[in-house]
Amino acid sequence: MRHLLNPLDFSVEETNELLTLASDIEHNLKKYAHVCDGKKLATLFYEPSTRTRLSFESAMLSLGGSVLGFSSANSSSAAKGESVADTIRMISCYADIAAMRHPKEGSALVASMHSQIPVINAGDGGHQHPTQTLTDLMTIRSLKGRLDNLTIGLCGDLKFGRTVHSLINAMVRYPNVRFVLISPDELKVPEYIREDVLRAKGIEFKEVSNLDAAIPELDILYMTRVQKERFFNEEDYIRLKDSYILDKAKMDLAKEDMYVLHPLPRVNEISTEVDDDPRAAYFRQAQYGVYVRMALIMTLLEVEKPC
Amino acid sequence: MRHLLNPLDFSVEETNELLTLASDIEHNLKKYAHVCDGKKLATLFYEPSTRTRLSFESAMLSLGGSVLGFSSANSSSAAKGESVADTIRMISCYADIAAMRHPKEGSALVASMHSQIPVINAGDGGHQHPTQTLTDLMTIRSLKGRLDNLTIGLCGDLKFGRTVHSLINAMVRYPNVRFVLISPDELKVPEYIREDVLRAKGIEFKEVSNLDAAIPELDILYMTRVQKERFFNEEDYIRLKDSYILDKAKMDLAKEDMYVLHPLPRVNEISTEVDDDPRAAYFRQAQYGVYVRMALIMTLLEVEKPC
Amino acid sequence: MRHLLNPLDFSVEETNELLTLASDIEHNLKKYAHVCDGKKLATLFYEPSTRTRLSFESAMLSLGGSVLGFSSANSSSAAKGESVADTIRMISCYADIAAMRHPKEGSALVASMHSQIPVINAGDGGHQHPTQTLTDLMTIRSLKGRLDNLTIGLCGDLKFGRTVHSLINAMVRYPNVRFVLISPDELKVPEYIREDVLRAKGIEFKEVSNLDAAIPELDILYMTRVQKERFFNEEDYIRLKDSYILDKAKMDLAKEDMYVLHPLPRVNEISTEVDDDPRAAYFRQAQYGVYVRMALIMTLLEVEKPC
Known part of the structure; x- marks a missing residue:
């Protein structure tokens, strides 16, 4: 039995297989309408996340x-006062697969150790959110036709943004991927990403603070939210936030086939005029998600692909 | 693609068609058991309303x-902090139709403008609640066999009662409907209903304060709750509330074929001895609802009526 | 139409029939996968109880x-402010059967009196929780092959523990069942259980305070939580609680075919080393539940058993 706890749990080959299945689902939705008849998904959300929960529910x-x-x-x-270990043992009696969101890091791992059914980590604190990463990969592959030979801009809060770290970790596995890391000094990627992931693997990247200057060379622009709470003082926040709002003027500087991604929800970091x-x-x-x-559900449940 | 935002979005002809379909559903429930197989309804309730939500869910x-x-x-x-516009765009990826309840007036309209799927307004603040009105119409038509030639009593809080205003607006479209508006002075229908709807269209109506005196001539008595908070002082409330409690004694004054409606939940404005x-x-x-x-779901999804 | 309000609503014969059906379901799950197609269960939980609610939902x-x-x-x-009576009347329009949890004793009874659909009491205050009792009976019967000729140890809070009282009431209906009641003095079974149920029916039982001494003779050990709040002072709690924690050492004293039950959730009264x-x-x-x-749902809905 297999779980999905971390974005890198699947090898490149397995990930490609999963994305190919997802793509076939996209184009032949009706074919899959009954492959999980009689199966039950448990959505165990210890903290609310409508978007992720409903995406899983819609999928099942x-x-x-x-x-x-x-x-x-x-x-x-x-x-x-019940432990996660006991809860997942109970849920194993009620469902065939579980998607779990928990504020505490490592919760999904604990659950998987006591579970009789596959566990999908739907976010454990600031730690991992692997189905967001798979969603990002599928979006890029569907829109650009490939996951290699890409220049990927990541913009906003690169320090605390879990999705950004996971996406970098996932994309360095594909050949000839370059990163442009666009953020204020205060919110640059953490040391371990810069040194242990990017430098250690010899990945080409640069760190810049100006979105306007960086945007023309990008194939993908991955936007994230810049949260006020992350700044030491209000002035820094006010000074910086506008430089990281994507609007029509900035889009005019981008390639015609550059795509903008965002894990959502957005607040104001992408102007609605870009929509x-x-x-x-x-x-x-969100649809690719x-x-x-x-x-993923089909894969973990080992459901036969319909012909 | 069509939405239902206001009770008058459907013409009289369309409303009649919908009620005829609803009536066929009532009498041939099994025939409809699979017409929405594979379709998903999203219930987006920004404020709780068990009754309305469960009615939609039961329907789907x-x-x-x-x-x-x-x-x-x-x-x-x-x-x-996500906007309604962004939420409905996400939900459009997850479901085929949405029913939305929101405390803010106009929210359903905003949602419909950004939605890829039909939106049903399940109540937006004190503004509109069109499926309640359709429910009222179906109840009257089913019980009385017609929507014209009726004397309709509306009793209680006619000033703030959203369902009352919508029902008046809907019923004036049918020939020879008379209204008896029964309320304390403090809670009479607003000016725009009296002048712009009733007087402007030459509809026969009277405003009275005595339920006992009014009840004998009614074909339909539509009761609503008189909320304490609506009164300027406690004495007025105590003085008035009992006159608007429907009990057995009052029912004895009514016609044998007068029906009592109430949007529910009731608190004490209808004595349980009347049940x-x-x-x-x-x-x-509630069943007609x-x-x-x-x-409505079938109509907005343009599902074929089964033969 | 029939409801399940109290654990003893079903006669011994009816209970046996239900448990036999449950056992057939266990061993032929697929056969039952469509017997309630088109039927709707309403879960009305006025207080949260994930375990019970999800068990019902999984079942349906x-x-x-x-x-x-x-x-x-x-x-x-x-x-x-809606009454339970009005709510169940509404729910009768929305669903085919209801499971209701309510903090107030007697709520399920009130609901059943106004319901058009079968009502299952899923717990009403400290009063009754009949599906827990049925679960306990099925577990014992499945593991031991019988409900008679058993020595049953009940350990922990026997004074306030609703499940313990219900299980005693249910088990005294079977021949030659002995009870060993293991608790601190402060938490012994209430007088009416001791006198009106056990003594009045001539059931063999003893009350002891030492789990170690009692465990060797048991066929079933039913553990319950000892809640701190139940004690008059902290010292008593600290002095007593450890004696009622089941661990490996205590399990070594038990028969090889003694089974440990617990209504769950546990906090620390069973050491995880016993798992x-x-x-x-x-x-x-939980699975038997x-x-x-x-x-139970099949029985109350009078669904034909598939062949």
Whole structure:
């Protein structure tokens, strides 16, 4: 039995296989409408995350399966002091597969150790959120037709942004990927990403603070939120935040086939005037997230691919 | 693609068609058990409303579809500052149709402008609640066999009662409908209903304060709650509230074929001793609400009527 | 139409029939995958209980039915002051069967009196929780092959423990069942259990305070939580609690075919080192709980047993 706890749990080959399945699902949705008939997904959300939870639920329902679970800790047994280990053992009696979101790092790992059913980490604190990474990979592959030979700009909070770190870790496995890391000094990628991942593997990258200057060379621009709380003082925040808001003027500087991704929800870091630009891919990304979760559920449940 | 935002979005002809479909559903429920197989309804309830939410969910499940969503804002992305526009774009990737309840007027309209799927307004603040109005219409038509030639009593809080205003607006479209507006002076219908709707269209109506005196001539008595908070002082409330409690004694004054409706939940404005009276139709109304929502979902999804 | 409000609502014969059905479900799960197609279960949880709610939902989904409801009072109409009687009348329009959890004793009874659909009491205050008792019975019968000729140890808080009282009441109906009641003096079974149930029916039992001394003669050990709040002072709690923690050393004193049950969630009254002991049956108990609820839903809905 297999779980998905970290974005790198799947090898490059396995990831490619998963993305190919997701892509077939996208183009032949009806074919998959009953492959999980009678199967049950448990969504165990110890902290609310509507987007992720509903994406999983939509995925399971589109496969013909059904869903049960909870959407916040206060409506769960956790309130009675039950351990994650005991909860997943109980859930193993109720469902065939579980997607778990928990504020504490390592919770999904603990769950997987006591589970009788496959566990998908749907986010454990600031730690890992592997289905977001798979979603990002599928979006890039679908829009650009490849995962190699790309210049990827990552913009905003690169210090605390979990999705950014996971995406870097996932993309360095493909040949000839360059990174342009765009952030204020205060929010640069952590040392271990710069040294242990990028430098150690000889990956080409640069760190810049000016989005306008960086945007023309990008194939992908991955935007993230710059949170006020991350700054030491209000003045720094006010001074910096506008440079990292993507608008029409900035989009005019970009290539015609550069796509904009964002893990969502956005607050104001992408102006709504960009939404109608055909290169704005962040809502399509949500759709790819459903397909990739469908493929993942099928893979972990070892469901036969229909012919 | 079509949405339902306001009770008058459907013409009289379209409304009649919808009610006819709802009535066929009522009498041939099994025939419709699979017409929405594989379709998903998203219930987006930014404020709790068990009755409305479960009515929608029951409707979709009875059509063979499935349901996902959230039942209060604190378990939604709204807590992270996401706009309704962005949420509905995400939900468009997850579901085939959405029912949305939101405390802010106009929210459903905003959602519909950015949605890729039909949006049903399940209540936006004190503004509109069109499926309640459709439910009321179906109840009246089913019980009385017609929507014209009726004397309709509306009793209680006619000033703030959203359902009352919508019902008046909907019923004035049918020939020879008379209204008896029964309320304390403090809670009479607003000026725009009296002048712009009733007087402007030459509709026969009277405003009275005595339920006992008014009840004998009614074909339909639509009760609503008189909320304490609406009164300037406690004495007025205590003085008035009892006159607007429907009990057995008052029912004895009514016609044998007068039906009592109430949007529910009731608190004490209808005595439980009335519940067993065959003219008490407020629980049947809840049942009609499911059928009419089934018909609405089918209509907006453009699902073929089964033969 | 029939409800399940109290553990003794079913006669011994009816209970045996239900357990036999549950056992057939366990061994032929696929046969039952569609017996409730098109049926809807409403889970009405006025207070959260993830374990019980998800067990019911899993049961209904495994029968091919679907589920709607609420998981806490603040997302229900109760917040608007609606009575349980009115809520169940509404729910009768939305679903085919209801499972209700309510903090107030007698709520399920009130609901059943106004319901048009079968009501299952999923816990009403400290009062009754009949599906827990049925789960316990099925677990014992499945593991020991019988419900008679057993020595049953009940350990922990026997004074306030609802499940313990219900299990005693249920087990005294079977021949030659002996009880060993293991608790601190402060938490002995209430007078009415000792006198009106055990003594009045001539049932063999003893009350002891030492788990180590009692464990060797048991066929079943039913553990419960000892809650700190139950003690008059902290010293008593600290002095006593350790004697009632089941660990490997205590398990070494037990028979090879003695099974340990626990209604869950546990906090620390069973050491996790016991979990791998083949006699630890508390997680299997959760699985039996699903089968017995499947059998119960089928029985109350009068669904034909498939051949």
